Amino acid sequence: MTSTDQPPTPAVTITSFGYGHQPDERAPDAHLTLDLRQHFRDPHVDPAMRELTGRDQEVITMVLSTPGIPALIAATVAAARAFCSGPTAGPLHIAAGCVGGWHRSYVVASALGTLLAELDPAVVHLHVDRPVIRRPAPQS
Known part of the structure; x- marks a missing residue:
């Protein structure tokens, strides 16, 4: 490879991110975006987990044992393989977002990267x- 050659674009890019760190809380551009904020248990609310990451x-254990997460991961793997098998398949971008990008999105993106290994994905954790996003404690 010469200095003017560009490395090949990966067929699949998987990005974890935190909506709270994004301008206007917008997701990065992606073909598939998984918004994990409302439907899945947030490890951040447990003070013992708050400073830990994916x-x-x-x-990892907490996120992967959350009801619905394994099924969502499996469905996303199937969707990614379908996108990549299309007759005009091009690069595919999957984004997984939670509030801070430390817990749910990190674990889900990493799991997707592992399960889609045959596609040699680039996994990026934005x-x-x-810093941890500080937010009020949930109301009981």
Whole structure:
């Protein structure tokens, strides 16, 4: 490869992000966007989990054991394979977002990357190294 050659664009890019770190809380442009904020348990509300990330086994276990998450991951894998098998298949971008990009989106994006390994995806975690988003405790 010469200095003017560009590396090939990956067939699949999977991005985890935090809506709270995005301008106007908008998701990045993607073909498939998973908004994990409202429908799935948030590890952030547990003070013991708040400073951990999707790199930590406790968070991985909690997110992957959340009802609905395994089915959502499986459905997204099937959708990604369908997109990539189309007659005019081009690069596919999947985005997974939660509030801060530390827990749910990180784990889901990582799981998708593992399960779509045959497509050699690029997995990008946009906000895992940003500060924790401080928010009020949930009302009981």
